[in-house]
Amino acid sequence: MGRDVHALYLLVTSACRARGSTAVRDAISALVTTAITAAIDAGELPLEQVPDPAVERPRDPSHGDWATSVAMRSAKSAGMNPRQIAEVIASHLSEDADIAAVEIAGPGFINLRLSPMALQRVLKEASEADRAFGRVDIGHGRRVQVEFVSANPVGPMHVGHGRWAALGDAMARVLEHAGWKVEREFYVNDAGVQMDIFGASVSARYLELCGAEVEFADEWYQGAYITEIAREIFEAESTCWFDAAPHEREQYFREKAYVQVLEHLKRVLHGMGVDFDVWFSERTLHASAPGGGPSAVEDGIAALRDAGYIFELDGATWFRSTDFGDDKDRVLVKADGEYTYFAADIAYHKNKFDRGFDRVINIWGADHHGYVARMKAACAALGHEGKLDVVIGQLVNLFRNGEAVRMSKRTGEMVTFEELLDEVGADAARYWFLRRSTDQQVDFDIELARQQSADNPVFYVQYAHARICSIMRKAAGEAVSSTAVDADSLAVEVVRPTADLSLLDAPAELALMRRLGEFTEVVEAAARDLAPNKLTRYAEDLATGFHQFYTRCRVVSDDVELTAARLYAVDAARRALRCVLALLGVSAPESM
RNA sequence: GCGCCGUUAGCUCAGCUGGAUAGAGUAUCUGACUACGAAUCAGAAGGUCGCAGGUUCGAAUCCUGCACGGCGCACCA
Missing domain, CATH: 1.10.730.10 (Isoleucyl-tRNA Synthetase; Domain 1)
Structure with missing residues (x-):
């Protein structure tokens, strides 16, 4: 029996190491395990297996530095009362210079006190x-990518983005400290219709500045920043785009505005100490490979097709995500031949894994949580099950003097994250966001944050x-x-x-x-x-x-x-x- | 209708894989600067952990149901 017990003991301690437990906890854990083993060998503790001591920090410091509830957990299988078991285990705890005292307390806790020397x-x-x-x-040197913020480049950073920025960057820093090799990435959604709407919005404001009457479409962005960008172009290039073909003008304005927004994002993020290793453009996923080969999006779909998860229905191309626990199957190519956003995202994640990351972490707002299942399904279908973690950050509700401020890009009223930074400072803003757990909503009252800044x-x-x-x-x-x-x-x-x-x-x-x-x-x-x-x-x-x-x-x-x-x-x-x-x-x- | 998140002190929130008398900040009250920074420290008071069941030695924590609040359920992005 003794040999089996020792084999188990080795298993337990190596499991602790594999989990990456800290040195002190390991040492304490090993000490207790040795005592349990000795007690079993001495025939004083009738157990078939050596239980995991699971040493923990007592909540109350007066209970010592470390404690284990192993005696209570073993009571049933040993057929003894917990305090008795605790006594037996304690009697087999060997002398150790780091342990100043061993106490049995409450229903059967074994409390250990570290010596001053160990503490010093x-x-x-x-x-x-x-x-x-x-x-x-x-982390054992494994490579992890943290993708966060990833705002559409069609407007200024809002306060929610500020939270993701603080979260993602802090996670990256902690993971680095924990032995992971980390890369920070920002996915730029610079393809798709919202970019066209963006260009059209700026173009419309430009035409107004040229003196034209423009009927503003409902879907256009209405923030003041749109007019500001239009004015900059107007002041630099005057009316020379007034008579251009609408499509050309909108495209030109779209690109001009895009560059400006991207610079805004980089400036604000850098200003709060967040710098990305990679800014990944969605457009590159849609571009043909050199020599006219298939795009990354086409490649991604082909990979899923080869794996057997693609089918055609009603003129569209579908991914059978239900094979991986999603609620319903998802369209990748619409009947009109356009790719869905999801198709590009599959290509993007395939690209991530092709780059050799052992693990990929995405930080998304709670308004995207419905997207998690299909994304995980896609990663699994690509042969990377379990490598994707999605952190859902609950939304930030912004208040000013107790009144809610809407954060939609389309409404005129909006407090940008840059303004918030100016008012409360980067340290306070970051700390304020990080202090709450990710799945807790944040009510952020700007005036309150300013007034309370001393506290x-x-x-x-x-x-x-x-x-x-x-x-x-x-x-x-x-x-x-x-x-x-x-x-x-x-x-x-x-x-x-x-x-x-x-x-x-x-x-x-x-x-x-x-x-x-x-x-x-x-x-x-x-x-x-x-x-x-x-x-x-x-x-x-x-x-x-x-x-x-x-x-x-x-x-x-x-x-x-x-x-x-x-x-x-x-x-x-x-x-x-x-x-x-x-x-x-x-x-x-x-x-x- | 279905799914995800939340509900803990007056307020804002912690609570690790179930553990001991449920914690901290803030607000309220009471003390501490002739010594290294009082943006600090000490003390008091403050709780049916949303509600009701269940699981067990033991539940804020796990399971079921319900209530309230937020967010999602596209051939949108």
């Missing part, structure tokens, strides 16, 4: 790893960082508000690498270390769940940990050794804060 070690890790602090390897949690976190920098300036004899020397240089001057960290055992100091120790797990969870909001929460917890420490522990004092140790701790916290903020794409100011 994280300061070294944070300090030495610096910007790489919290890195985990769950905005992002400032709370940034203040912690600035405060640390201030302490370091103090230690270096600089003016507290000076910006002459940057924090990294101060650290070289002020932080002694050989400081005796064992001096740090006050409750507030240990609490801060515990926070730092959680970071790796948070990164792992945020990457696994594609949930940047876990990082904002952690950032606030870490900031709280520092502020509490600050209130209770004087850093710069007459005690040279204690000062050295606390400066070391504070500098480690500074680097960790900078690291979290970097993952969120938010700046870490050294003074505010």
Whole structure:
């Protein structure tokens, strides 16, 4: 029996590694598993299999650093009461320098307390790893593409796009930190009828500027920006397009306006720190291959046809997506010979996989969630089942003074994301969006966000960082508000690498270390769940940990050794804060 | 009619693969600056986790039904 048990033990621990669990959790888990195994071998625990200890962080810190409910979960199969099982397992837990105490509590929890020495070690890790602090390897260098924003280039970015931008970029950053090789991509829907409508809209405004009476069609875009683009063209080229053939004029205006909108998108996104590796034009999918070969769209359909998922009906060409769980089959080529948007999207996703991505993540607004099933079906039909993840971000409801602002491109009233950025700033906007989980709607009142900006949690976190920098300036004899020397240089001057960290055992100091120790797990969870909001929460917890420490522990004092140790701790916290903020794409100011 | 998301403190929201007395911010009340930044800290108060069943040692979490709000259900993009 012992051998089987050990084989199982190996299975369990290797499974933990495959999941990419963190080093500390692995170690604790292995410790408990060893104890369970020993208890079984000793005949004190009648179990057929070694259960997964599933160690977790207790919600209540007074319960220790790690806990396992394995005794309760094994009660039935062992035929013993949980507390008894816990006693048996605890009695087989071997001595370990990192474990300060083992306690049995409640209905049968086994709680483990880390020793101060184990906690102090994280300061070294944070300090030495610096910007790489919290890195985990769950990606194993695999390539993932994150596609987001992907706004139609027919108008300015709206506030919802701002949310996708913040989300996608933060996810990309977290995935990079978790060992994935990430590319950011923006899919430009520059083909199709909405582009023609766009061109016609600008053209119509241009004709008005030329003095003509134009009856405005219902489907045309009516935003003020259309008139602005038309005016720019009018001012540069006067009336020379007035007598042109309508089709030529609209096409020309469409392209002119397209370039402008694309530049607007790039400028706004870059302004908030979001830069894409690839801007992918939908048109390239429709273009014939060099030498007149089939287009990517035709290729995509051919690939599905070869796989046996294409059929013809009522003059149209269909994809049998119901084979992969979709509600109904979908048209790819309409009876009039035009391709549907979906056909192009299939070609696009085929292109993604042809580029060798191991995984593809799309961030879509909730208004597109009905599209998910067919897209996944298409990927599966192309032989890439399970490689596509679609993150659905719920919509942003914009308010101004409590009144809803519509976000349609076609209505005149619209607050662009650029305006929002101007009013609340990139840091606050990003943080505000990232703080909520993706499947939660956001009610964003501009005036409220402005008024509350002093109480905005992002400032709370940034203040912690600035405060640390201030302490370091103090230690270096600089003016507290000076910006002459940057924090990294101060650290070289002020932080002694050989400081005796064992001096740090006050409750507030240990609490801060515990926070730092959680970071790796948070990164792992945020990457696994594609949930940047876990990082904002952690950032606030870490900031709280520092502020509490600050209130209770004087850093710069007459005690040279204690000062050295606390400066070391504070500098480690500074680097960790900078690291979290970097993952969120938010700046870490050294003074505010 | 069908599908997806939401419903947790007055307000805005967390709550990891089911775990211990359901948390944080904010608002309200009470304290703390002759020391490194008070954009901070400490304390109090605040809850039938939308409703009703079910699953089990144990449910905010899983299952079923219902209610309310949002978004979708094209040979549109």
